[in-house]
Amino acid sequence: MALNRISSDGHPLMFVQGNEACVQGALHAGCRFFAGYPITPSTEIAEGMARELPKLGGTFIQMEDEIASIAAIIGASAAGARSMTATSGPGISLMLENIGFAYMIQMPIVVVNVQRGGPSTGLPTKLSQSDTMQARWGTHGDFTSIALAASTVQEVYDMTIRAFEVAEHFSTPVFLLLDELIGHMREKVVLNKHDNQAVVKHAFPEIPPEWYLPYTESLDLVSHPAPFGKGYRYNMTGLVHDRAGFPTSIPAEITERLETLRNKILKHKREIWQLREYYTEDAKYVIIAYGSAARAARGAVESLRLKKTKAGLIDLKSIWPFPDEPIKEILDRCNIKSVIVAENNMGQLIHPVREMLGGSVKIASVNRYDGHPLEPQEIINVVKEEIYA
Amino acid sequence: MLELSDVHRYLRWKKRFPTVWCPGCGIGSIMGAIIRAVMDLNISKDDVALVSGIGCSSRMPVYVDFNTLHTTHGRAIPFATGIKLVRPDMKVIVVSGDGDALAIGGNHFIHAARRNIGITMILINNSIYGMTGGQVAPTTPLGAFAHTMPYGNIDPDFNPVELAMAAGATFVARSTVYSIVQTTNYIKKALQHQGFSLVEIISQCPVLFGRLNKMPDPKQLLKWQKDNSIPLAKAKNMSPEELEGKIITGIFREEDKMEYTQRYAELVKRVQSELED
Amino acid sequence: MSHQDKREKKNRKKKTPIEEHLGRYDIRISGAGGQGIISTGMLLGEAISIGDGKNVSQSQSYGPEARGGATRADIIVSDGDIYFPECQEIDLLVAFTPEAYEKYSTAMKPDGIIVADKNAVNIMVGQAKVVTVPFIEIATKKFKRPIVANIIALGFISTFLGIVSQKSIKDAVEDRFASSSHLELNMKAIEEGFKLGREYKKKFS
The missing domain is CATH 3.40.50.920 (Rossmann fold)
Structure with missing residues (x-):
């Protein structure tokens, strides 16, 4: 006999670590690209994605370091794949420059930080919440970040899905702040409670390519640059750019760009806020x-x-x-x-x-x-x- | 002869010109070579992703009408890796300077070569850091002058061709801006190649490298390229002493090996068929 | 006195069983690295959680401590929400080595129970009741595989203490080894554990 792994209301049940629940949440949210580099205590997320993504036709790649991992998921997202990476401690420090790049080009990605003690190598196998401020101010420059958290294994599953929703909605990186205890702790998780359509892929641009401007914000200030290779050829750059995506040094355009990066989040902060x-x-x-x-x-x-x-x-x-x-x-x-x-x-x-x-x-x-x-x-x-x- | 308008169809010339490049710089010629190669192969502009890092050559995406991504210093290859894995059907080109590709981005360079992922890397080697104003690069010859080597360079230089071959790249070629037709042909071959392809192009920076090294006229640098280039076939019969300071040009490797995204697709197929059983 | 000093002083004080009112049951399985301690904890946690339908939080300690010889898995069982997910005062300690027994037997609840491998108890430590069972000896002699000692122990605590149903722990073990050549071995080991537990229960009642 096998254990009955179906809940009373018909959903699959699992008794798994927070890190495994994160994998399940990401897959449910439609994540089909993961690039990562092994680091304790987040490694189980990479291992889970390596095991599960090929089954779904998705892509897993272990890159040569964390800098390459975050770059690969931003590139994958630019090509239209829902993408995630997971890391800890020194790994998150290495990723920060490219996370700033994703803020700038407005690319949705999910970055899971299973926090461990620092600074430096710190406490690889011990929990910490000392990257709280880093998730706010980590990369250089003026920007506004989004970070979500979870305190049970079920919540890790739920908030991973939520992180993709928010990233997609605001077209920006979203941190999921876990810690060693939550990442390695096992509890019961009820899967697929959420609507399969929960994470909506943003609509494809309707205007003809020759008129297309990737950063013309609608009234809600959020831009959703079209995926590469679909006929909308444009430029994305880490330089401050105009609405077409080309570098600019015109003060009004610089102000517009930086204020949009901030205001698109602050204007809708009530939609992001969640507490119990x-x-x-x-x-x-x-x-x-x-x-x-x-x-x-x-x-x-x-x-x-x-x-x-x-x-x-x-x-x-x-x-x-x-x-x-x-x-x-x-x-x-x-x-x-x-x-x-x-x-x-x-x-x-x-x-x-x-x-x-x-x-x-x-x-x-x-x-x-x-x-x-x-x-x-x-x-x-x-x-x-x-x-x- | 190509009509000027043919190249212009691939440029964002109405909006973005003039370029940031100095008069006499070699990067513009190489941009032309890339465009001509894509044009000759009849590749749709929509199917090309041009990815760069930071530096003079990394400004190229702004001017070319492809899907263009201007990323962070040294990291063009991993960004391109993400694009290629999601869209194996696209031609993914990385354009990179010697500092970008070999110093800060050296690790990504060797690992992309090791995986044999289908990215074409155009390495524009002008022996110096241009964008930041003339500092020493991993390719600056011993004894040459740079603003951070004011007493002459003591750091031995890299040979990117040998590095790429050792790391497992399956198409490796070197050419010069002076031999621009040969350069265009090599880029064409690289774009048709399945797997990681490197075309190193020796370029000229008259304003910084030239001025600091007594060759301020672009013509002097082009002449230097011409006078010092040795075709690979000829170089094979020459001694290391004779080849000292020379530019060996040619196709160093052209090898048929399974490309990484194909390898990954096979893995997916295998895993999924095992699931069905 | 700095905050850190104050905290350390507080921690030295004996803790109160603050969550006792919710029927919280704290289990610690402990032994040496390589004895399968973590996976034993996982199996037990899964059986109680998925099989018996109780709330379970299972965590573990590894890293430098594992190199020191002691590795542990904590399983907190409750009918209500589980707040703090590590053992505070232990209701049940399962110890496979002398280090594990000596290290954790002082953290027991007054009415807690220790189930220890026969080889783990050389000297008596603390006040808690200790039951010694030759798990490793049986695993080695009867099954020729010392690693199944922990499966025998799982069967034992099921029938001896009733903290997990026989069906659930058996199903969990079966699920775990379903596609393994060791399935039969482990199913025999769990039955051996059930039998031992019943015998000990008779002996102690």
Whole structure:
């Protein structure tokens, strides 16, 4: 007899690692190109894609390094394939220049960062959330990034699909920030809950090629450059360019280009923002966290609630752009005394929280950066300090 | 003779000209050779992707009416690899300078050659960094002057042809801007070749390399190309001492081996047929 | 006192079983690299999760620790949501080596139980109840394959403790080895484990 791997409502079930759930999510979202380079703790994603993509007629290639990997997926995306790479630690640092190139040419790609400790080689087999700020400000220049997160294996599956949706919609790179714990942890995943059409490929241009301008934004400011080899010949460049894709040094065009890269995301940030709240209705102490830190925080909140302490949790599913407005709405509703930012780093998410609150609410932090996950008790201790402060 | 308008059909000349290249530069001649090769082979402009990195020669995509991608320094080959894997039917050309291809991008160069992926690489070798203003390149001859070798170059230079062959490239040729007809023919052969093809073209940079090395007139540099070129057949009978400082031109390798995207397609076929069983 | 020092001091304090109220059951399987510890954890996790329909989070520690001799897989079982996915206080420790037994037997819940290979227990450590079973000896003598010791152990904990149903763990093992030449060997090993577990249960009750 085999285990019954079908859920009560008819969906396939798997008991897999976060990294494997990421593979399944990507395939479901229509990802058909993966280029990568082995690095702990993200390697299982490359291995899974190497195993699965040929079955679907998709392409996997192990490149010579991470710089080549990110370049290959951008090239594949330019040729019309839905593309992804996954990496960790030093690998994400190496990819940053070309991620900036993808922002500039407005190419949809998904970059999964299974975070490990740094700087440098750091802690290859240990978890960390110390690339939080890097996902915001990593590459050089002015730009606005999108980063999503997950704190369960099911969410890794769901948010991988979401990352493709967002990348396609905004025609831009999207980071999925995982960590070693979430990447290697096994839990049950229900597959294919989502509509197969969830990730829509953007419509092909309708105007004749001779009039085609790849970067004429519609009212929503988003451009979707046509795939190569379909009769729409145009130029893409990492230089600041005009609407036709040619380098420009005209100040008005430079301003237009840079502002569009920012505003196409900021104008639609409400569509990107996603968070989950627990016990926030009447909370006096609200913890803000994501990923594995949010799991510890959830444990802390459940435990504190048992002892009648009014603690709550905001578990962020989108990190960048920072969901300041929905967090503020929640905090304005509840009877807030302190906000506690829980992170597996020396304090990164706390910066946008400070910026958001501007001294109006007391902020405490709990940080752990020894490669081990934050434990609920550590967060409970900080909440208690706040109660008696 | 070609009508001028034939070449112009392949150029974005109405919008993008004049080019950034200095008077006397060899890159324009090579752009013409690439266009003539594509034209002679009757390849549709829609089916060509021209990918470049950073440098003087990497500005070429702006001027040519193909699907053009001007990427980051040294990385044209991996971008082109992504395009070729998704669209094996397209002609994917990488145009690269010596610094772009051999210094910052050297690793990608050898790995594309190793895979034998169907990319045609046009390596424009002018022995110096032009875009940044005349710094030493991996191809600058020993003793030559550059702004970062003000006392004469002490770094031994690379031989890209030997490097490509050692790495597994299946079509390898070298020519010069002076012998532009031969160059065009080599590019044509490279474009028809299945697998990774390299055409190294010795070019001239009168404004930087020439000026720093007592050959400021483009004619001097072209004459130098002419006087120093030795056809491969002749070079075979010459000693290493006699070949010192010479440009050996010709087709060094033309070999029939399975191309990478074909190899990948076979893998997909095999995996899928095993699934059906 | 720096924050780091404060935290370390807090960590030295004995932890409270904060998630006990949710029926959380913490299992740790531990031994040496190469003993199949991680895959044993995966099989158990899958059997309880997919087969028995409970919530399971399974994580593992590897890296430098594995080189030091101790590798471990944690399986957290709960009827509710699982927040912290690593063992806090252990309900069941399955130990295959003396290092594993000595390292983790002090992290047991007061009413926790240790199932250890006979060779793993040289000296008694901690307060928890210990049951020793000659898993490796049986695997070597009866099956000529020391690696099946962990499959025998899985069968054992099923019938001895009832934390996973016999059907689920058997199905999980069958799925794992379905296309392997070792299927029969492993199915025999799991039955051996079931039998041992029943015998020990009788002996201890």
